[in-house]
Amino acid sequence: MIKKLVLVFIAIIAISSYGQQGTTSPYSFYGIGSLKFKGTVENRSMGGISVYNDSIHINLRNPASYAGENLEMWGGESRPVKFAVGGTYSSNNLKTDESSANASSSTFDYLAINIPLGKFGFGFGLLPYTSVGYKLESIEDDNIQNQYEGEGGVNKAFLGFGYQLAKGLNIGVDFQYNFGNTQNSIINYQYSDGIPISYQSKEYNRSDLSGLNLNFGLSYKTMIDQKLEIVSSMSFTPESTLISKNERSISAIAITSSGQEGVSNTIDIDLSALGLEETDLVMPSKFSFGAGIGEPRKWFIGAETTFVKTSEFSNELFSNNIETTYEDAYALSIGGFYIPQYNSFRNYLKRVVYRAGFRTEETGLVIKGESIKEFGISFGVGIPVGDTRLLSNANLGFEFGQRGTKSSNLIQENFINLQLSLSLNDRWFQKRKYD
Template identity: 65%
Template sequence: MIKKLVLVFIALFAIQSYAQETTASPYSFYGIGTLKFKGSVENKSMGGLSIYKDSIHINFRNPATYGGLNIQSFKNESRPVTFTVGGSHTSTELESNFGSDRVKASTFDYLALSIPVGKLGFGFGLLPYTAVGYRLETNNDVGNIDTRFRGEGGLNKAFLSAGYQITDELSAGIDANYNFGNIQNSTIQFNYNAQNEPLQTQSRENNRSDLSGLSLNIGLHYQRMITNKLELQSSFTYAPSSDLNSKNERSFSSIIINPTTGAESPIETMEGDLAASGLEETSLTLPSRVSFGAGIGEPRKWFAGLEYTAQNTSEFSNVLYQNTGSTFEDASTLSIGGFYIPEYNSFTSYWKRVVYRGGLRFENTGLKIENESIKEFGIAFGIGIPVGTIRNPFSNANIGFEIGQRGTTNANLIQENFIKVQLSLSLNDRWFDKRKYD
């Protein structure tokens, strides 16, 4: 009963945190925000590598991994039901040619459950896909604030997945995603008197877009022993482009800004007429994405591989998200990583059963500002700590760290130097086993 209460508490805490998803990146000003979802903590601790398949972790990036066979190394027992929840904390230094600042953000990353049914497996859950969170200011010729931009929100996914083990070596699967969320932003154009003092009343433009739509992701996974000890694993996924419906609102407010706290108090608000310009409801295109990779390793001992992902970000389009000075080009990511387990079934040393992970990530985000491609680089490492019981030894807690950089100071842009700490629980249990008696 205690374990069940703990699980309920974790789930409720994650759902409560779900609505507070945010980021502190100025690059989330563009498009529908920065890409938040890059896999589980286990994936991200290997540089984003998601080609590895096992029976005790959920792989969000490839639905084919939900299907599988019984666990041969554990008396041919059925795969366990897996519940996982994850979150992260990021500390970022924002550096420009004019100075630096530091921001922090703590976020919920995912909540999911997978259920095996023979060779078939199902999964469902919630996760944030993009995140918007920024406060940007520009100055006029005398150094006073000219324009202030503020935004929050993002796009989330509720997913239902299914995977099937076609043969002992090949599995296939599909994700059906419902995408939803909203983006809110405001712009204040500051006005001053003849003495360059801000006027008591300023004008603010408020915008909100409520997004919703469906998308798919299909996957294949192949694995086989190529020698007595070495196993090959390879992965392929494809997500076709899809359209999201965007219901938009715009209003204009007269506001008073508290000079001490910066709080904005509306005096009068007037609704904008987007219907007259055909912008009350628009369509947004999510670009298609393909990924493939392969790696080799010794089962339950070590694994190393690489994965390449390409996304047609140049397909992204929406008349409300055409930002001056920015365009979108095709994005790509190269992940290199793996793991090592000293002795997975050791009875003499707890730390020999710990999973040690590491990897590198090289990413072109697809965003281009002032002819500068915004790129991202990360070095990741982490550990998986066993927390199971004798009857169910497969549960684990995963801690990951990533040190990385996004953007550049060229063309008066901002470079982000970040440190991310990630934590997840992967809790496994057997729901359908019958007790055996001698």
């Protein structure tokens, strides 16, 4: 039954995600796009914290979570094999001082499996890391000067391992392979007596990206009395490099009244002569630390901070954008959950997990001297599904927030995210009780 549910859910998410752009944020114009992955739906519903680990949910931000304690309700025999798949529908309202517009997108967020092996555990999966998706225009004296369009992004395939060093103390490491491409085009409009000339120039750029990086994790939890438990975690991603293979062309195009483009002539630019055919893209290091307190299977509240050396980001291909710089990024998340009674098998609503949180973030992107900031407030529920002994659940999350600013003629985004995931558990490894 679990396998059928997973396949149906993947099909639904895949159809919707490939039918639309992965993002509609104009800030995906910069670098290699907007950061797409912020954790599972369970994480994001609690403001983005990834401090809390348990035996029935996958935590994709800290590989130490792949190991852990066995379940008491299974006689301490094993942990479940965990499946997770999720997606998001986003609605954006984009505002400047002079105008506004609405846009929406639906995307696949992650697919992952965590398999226990005694004190070891390993996980693997696929998720989008950044996303590019925008259509922008610069207008002067009621005439379009430039038209910008972009799509693509970077994905991650990962394989991670966790190990339980001692009761409550786990370590882990993820090996991540990054791959994908970004594509963008710029149409430069020319006029004669206020009328567009017959042919405009269009520049097209494509970068194919690939590279490896590591993510290290550590988690620790212990009971401080009969009811209360303290949980802490940290993760560190060292600086890494992506190889960017680039191509560029210039075309003369005719644009019809309906907006269709007709290409008259195309010239491929020799980037090798400029030393830009293959460039190194430096990805910044990241460090996260969090802690919290709660009563197991009842309630939890925690906080997490993340520091990203975004000022280290560099790529020669993007170095000519004098209006854009990068500073170190910082994020703070606070959130938690409440379960009325996890083992109340007579009252379904008492087994529902209620989650809430908020986050504030300095993204590290600086445009025209303005630091681009973001905040979000989130809510969510975990709804039990299937066999009660397996503790599987469907998770719904809702987040609304704001990104950017209208100062310096920039764009302010007001966004609403609706998230859906399945967190499914199964027993693969059971001791034989009868010969």
